[in-house]
């Protein structure tokens with residue numbers, strides 16, 4: 001998208017154009033990635049932080065993406081190389097390496113920025129752009145990963161806590177709760193090293209399989225045959241150690257069955273999920289949809305600040321391992337069609353009907 005200049009009047013102070021121009025004059029690296037500027041007289045486009053001489057304002061155009069600039073015939077500048085890997089990706093890469101190697105210490109964002117030789121706000125921005133996590137969240141996730149690794153290797157909890165710099169057991173759990181227990185994409189897939197227990201219960205929507213680690217719920221499946229659900233669980237976590245245990249975590253199971261029956265949440269359910277940063281953001285957003293309401297895939301994408309990502313949102317909904325708890329059933333197509341549901345569209349419809357009735361919301365039936 002080219003950002004058109006209003007030719008009738010000078011851009012108002014504080015307008016987007018004015019902010020962009022100010023960033024260009026300041027060679028503000030924080031604006032890198034947010035937009036590109038092109039120079040009519042030279043047919044070249046640059047990052048805001050380009051060290052080259054500033055063009056005249058009248059010769060300058062702004063573009064949201066480099067592809068837009070190139071489509072209009074502008075060539076990448078040889079000095080700031082706006083067509084190469086963005087600086088933010090390199091910053092995140094280097095930060096991740098540093099965090100992996102220095103997890104024994106508590107890492108603050110300021111210390112991390114100093115070690116990388118970048119400004120704190122540049123570091124924050126790079127992380128937000130590249131991973132959707134803030135540096136603190138990433139550091140916490142990486143520490144948690146190392147903590148779990150030490151436990152798996154057979155160290156005592158006290159040793160593992162000491163080695164990872166956690167002050168107390170409760171702090172570990174605080175952290176994992178704050179992050180919904182989800183680990184970033186760097187975490188190994190397949191549930192390697194995870195010990196998962198599961199149990200099944202009856203509900204009016206059929207069998208409910210609930211699986212959990214010692215830290216939280218990792219799967220909630222709905223279906224007509226408990227045996228089929230447990231084999232799906234094994235497919236989902238091929239490398240995990242999976243054990244059936246009748247009556248396990250009965251408080252969590254009771255809470256989940258109550259939600260299946262349309263009941264309001266009565267207690268927090270800790271989750272232990274493997275997710276990419278994007279899945280994690282989508283699932284958090286789904287948990288904000290009120291009971292009795294629905295959203296479209298595009299609305300969720302917009303709420304995440306990525307209006308074009310509705311297909312990725314749909315994929316993240318389809319791969320949600322904890323049905324009902326992360327209410328992916330509250331997402332429908334924009335034409336009101338229910339779209340798919342891993343556990344059957346009729347179950348989706350029933351869940352929505354129950355939640356609407358129970359919460360007293362008058363919403364016309366989507367079907």
Ligand SMILES: [Zn+2]
Pocket residue numbers: 045046047050051052077078079080081
């Ligand atoms: Zn340049």
